[in-house]
Amino acid sequence: MGRNRKGRDISGWLVVDKPAGMTSNAVVNKVRWAFDAKKAGHAGTLDPAATGVLAIALGEATKTVPYITDALKAYRFTVRLGRATNTDDAEGEMIATSDLRPSDAEIAAALASFEGDIMQVPPKFSAVKIDGERAYALARAGEDVEIAARPLYVESLVLLERPDPDHAVLEMVCGKGGYVRSVARDLGTALGCHGHVTELRRIWSGPFDAEDGVSMDLIGDLAKSSELDTYLHPLEAGLADLPELPTTHEGAARLRNGNPGLVIASDAGYGEEAWASLDGRAVAVGIYKSGELHPGRVFNTRP
Incomplete structure (x- = not known):
């Protein structure tokens, strides 16, 4: 006989505003503990350095996870122009530099080629599996990682602001499986100046918005209390589409x-x-x- 998991039979969605520095799995584990839930899972990983919407399903709501995973999502992110890193974000080692800085008009023109149905190569430091091994594990071991391009639907990709010549703030709405780090890398390549992500925030995911997200501090403060239950969205929210x-x-x-x-x-x-x-x-x-x-x-x- 299988072992019965202890915990409450509680179902619903919790929208977490994930802080930087935590893995998505760590957030899930904290939420499961706080609700004393039998079952929990998330609908789309965020990198540890990223912030924003991490939708956590509890109980029967885990059966609706695929519908949130497949839904459109929106990201706001900052690209550092003129520098490439081996991880395509600020956590990695710098591997190339350029003194070239494109104009706003040049950036906007380049973004058009990233919209619609495109092919995207995930970062070498990602959770993509290659012959059963995670790409990041192979990359950390010094192996030359080759990852095949994957299809991605990008509904929109726009330049929001240009704080200074070295940085561009963008917003992207895309489908399942998009890597913002790859967008920054490929945009830098297209502009001839290199680029990587310095800040990344998921502002909405399907029906869930970051403005409705609860903080990890609040989850900790209300853990094991009935008041925390009031922040749950119904299971049916995962079926909105x-x-x-x-x-x-x-x-x-x-x-x-x-x-x-x-x-x-x-x-x-x-x-x-x-x-x-x-x-x-x-x-x-x-x-x-x-x-x-x-x-x-x-x-x-x-x-």
């Missing part, structure tokens, strides 16, 4: 048993992924076909 299909008590019972269940009315198209609700609470996620939802994931959300 999918059509909601109300169901009946009979339909909910069928769905919970893994069978297709009747849904009342919907804007969902045939074969589209959607979620069924009963009294506003998620019952299942699945595929909509001819008035029924065929469940793929079922939630234990009964009172």
Whole structure:
């Protein structure tokens, strides 16, 4: 028999405003401890030096993590022009310099080539796996790391401000799997001046905004208290990008048993992924076909 994990059966989303210096996994572990939750996970890693939205799912909400991971995300970041590092951020060793400084107009013109469906090579110091090994582990061991380019959708990439000739502040909205460090590196290459990230903040992720994020200090202060529970967003927040299909008590019972269940009315198209609700609470996620939802994931959300 498998070992039962101790803790509370609590479900929902906590939006954390991650501070610099913590790993994403460390934040998850602190949140799980603070809520005494059986299960917790995050929807998209942030580098230790980065700040901003880290969405933490508890309990049944972990079943909705893929929908937040796949959602668009927005980043605000500062690029240091004229210097390249081996990590593509300020934590690494400087490997190249240039006295060239592009104009605002030149930067704006270069950004256009980074929008839409592009191919991006992740940083050598990243968690990408190469033959079962993490790229950063191979890079730290001195190996010559070659990482294949990966597709990335960039909805927008704009220049916000230019504090001085050495720095440019940018904002990017992109899909799953984007590396801001790679954008800074590749932009510097395109401009002929090198570049790396000095500051990075995720300002929103899917339906979650940094302005709604709670601090690690607050989590520590309210740990193990019912007051901390009031900061949870409902499980259903993780399904915001999918059509909601109300169901009946009979339909909910069928769905919970893994069978297709009747849904009342919907804007969902045939074969589209959607979620069924009963009294506003998620019952299942699945595929909509001819008035029924065929469940793929079922939630234990009964009172």
